[in-house]
Amino acid sequence: MKRRDFIKETLAGLERDGLRRNLQSLSPLAGGRISLEGRPFLNLSSNDYLGLSQHEELKEAAAEAARRWGVGAGASRLITGNHQFYELLEEKIARFKRKEAAIVFSSGYMANIGVLSSLIERGDRVFSDELNHASIIDGIRMSRGQLFIYRHKDADHLEYLLENSSGVGKAIIVTDTVFSMDGDVAPLERLVEIRRKHGCLLVVDEAHATGVIGEHGRGVAEYLNLEGEIDVTVGTFSKALGSYGAFAAGKRDLIDFFLNRARSLIYTTGLPPAVIATNIAALGLVEKYPDLRQKLRDNTHLLHKALQEMGFRLPPAETAILPLMVGETTKVIELSEGLFQEGIIAKPIRPPTVPEGTARLRITASAAHRREDLEAAIAAFERCGKKSGMITGGR
Numbered sequence: 001m002k003r004r005d006f007i008k009e010t011l012a013g014l015e016r017d018g019l020r021r022n023l024q025s026l027s028p029l030a031g032g033r034i035s036l037e038g039r040p041f042l043n044l045s046s047n048d049y050l051g052l053s054q055h056e057e058l059k060e061a062a063a064e065a066a067r068r069w070g071v072g073a074g075a076s077r078l079i080t081g082n083h084q085f086y087e088l089l090e091e092k093i094a095r096f097k098r099k100e101a102a103i104v105f106s107s108g109y110m111a112n113i114g115v116l117s118s119l120i121e122r123g124d125r126v127f128s129d130e131l132n133h134a135s136i137i138d139g140i141r142m143s144r145g146q147l148f149i150y151r152h153k154d155a156d157h158l159e160y161l162l163e164n165s166s167g168v169g170k171a172i173i174v175t176d177t178v179f180s181m182d183g184d185v186a187p188l189e190r191l192v193e194i195r196r197k198h199g200c201l202l203v204v205d206e207a208h209a210t211g212v213i214g215e216h217g218r219g220v221a222e223y224l225n226l227e228g229e230i231d232v233t234v235g236t237f238s239k240a241l242g243s244y245g246a247f248a249a250g251k252r253d254l255i256d257f258f259l260n261r262a263r264s265l266i267y268t269t270g271l272p273p274a275v276i277a278t279n280i281a282a283l284g285l286v287e288k289y290p291d292l293r294q295k296l297r298d299n300t301h302l303l304h305k306a307l308q309e310m311g312f313r314l315p316p317a318e319t320a321i322l323p324l325m326v327g328e329t330t331k332v333i334e335l336s337e338g339l340f341q342e343g344i345i346a347k348p349i350r351p352p353t354v355p356e357g358t359a360r361l362r363i364t365a366s367a368a369h370r371r372e373d374l375e376a377a378i379a380a381f382e383r384c385g386k387k388s389g390m391i392t393g394g395r
């Protein structure tokens with residue numbers, strides 16, 4: 001019998017459903033823009049919320065470290081890849097996050113799989129929000145624990161599941177603080193209450209909140225004054241901090257446990273010196289320039305208000321992530337392509353990343369965007385929205 005060509009079939013299926021993905025070759029420009037085949041676009045699909053990826057001070061820090069120490073670590077951290085700057089960076093993170101200690105991972109994805117696969121042991125129960133990031137889901141899958149998925153942000157459902165299940169081990173609650181596709185915020189006050197009442201461990205992923213939310217940019221836990229109630233906080237350098245890498249912070253013993261047990265840290269090469277130096281400098285900038293957070297809020301507000309007023313469907317803005325809800329996958333692709341013709345990158349988010357029938361444009365402003373560029377983008381949204389019949393117009 002002839003073997004089924006599952007690769008061709010899979011790709012053809014994706015093609016048929018309008019779900020086949022491909023890569024674009026681009027180069028970043030200043031001002032929250034990118035260049036594609038020599039043409040500039042306003043980038044409304046980046047997580048570079050503060051524009052730090054192009055910041056002169058960070059470019060300088062990276063260049064200097066590379067010149068002095070080279071471009072690679074040469075080994076894992078536990079062998080000979082633990083550059084002296086790791087210690088400084090980890091001390092800085094611990095102070096920033098108001099925790100005893102912190103440990104750096106090579107990315108947010110690796111932080112979550114390392115933290116969760118090591119922390120969750122056989123016999124443990126883990127309670128996870130249904131819209132948690134893929135890296136959390138994968139980290140849980142790699143563990144031997146029993147998984148309970150609670151309805152999105154539904155603390156009552158979480159508590160019901162906790163009370164109606166039993167396990168010989170510990171119970172762990174894990175959540176994004178800012179959800180990456182809808183930009184809404186986890187009910188952290190309730191989760192903290194439940195943690196106390198049931199003696200659970202609470203793990204939060206502040207990937208989209210770090211550098212953005214809270215007066216000092218420490219995240220949702222800072223904003224709600226709950227930093228003392230979180231057992232493990234994960235954050236990344238790859239979004240608002242403009243660079244690459246991630247961390248987990250918590251009690252010193254716990255951090256030492258990760259160093260000894262988190263396989264995504266033990267079995268991977270240390271970060272390049274330039275990345276570590278950049279991250280140290282980026283934490284400094286987040287503290288030094290609170291006005292960048294204000295600029296981000298102003299730009300987000302400008303976009304959200306204008307799009308809502310012209311008739312697009314957007315939920316109230318809680319964070320810098322604005323989901324413009326469309327519904328049908330083909331419609332969202334049409335809108336995205338129309339905007340592309342107008343020099344705007346606003347990527348469609350479609351199933352399976354989001355549930356069927358909830359395709360949307362996921363729009364993010366940046367502190368780096370100039371007001372006139374955003375005004376031009378708003379006018380383009382109006383033209384494209386009218387053309388596709390999504391809005392009737394008349395602002």
Ligand SMILES: *Cc1c(COP(=O)(O)O)cnc(C)c1O
Pocket residue numbers: 107108109110112133135176180205207208236237238245246
């Ligand atoms: C982006 C993201 C990650 C992954 O971080 P990387 O540094 O890009 O690997 C993890 N968790 C959440 C909630 C994210 O949004």
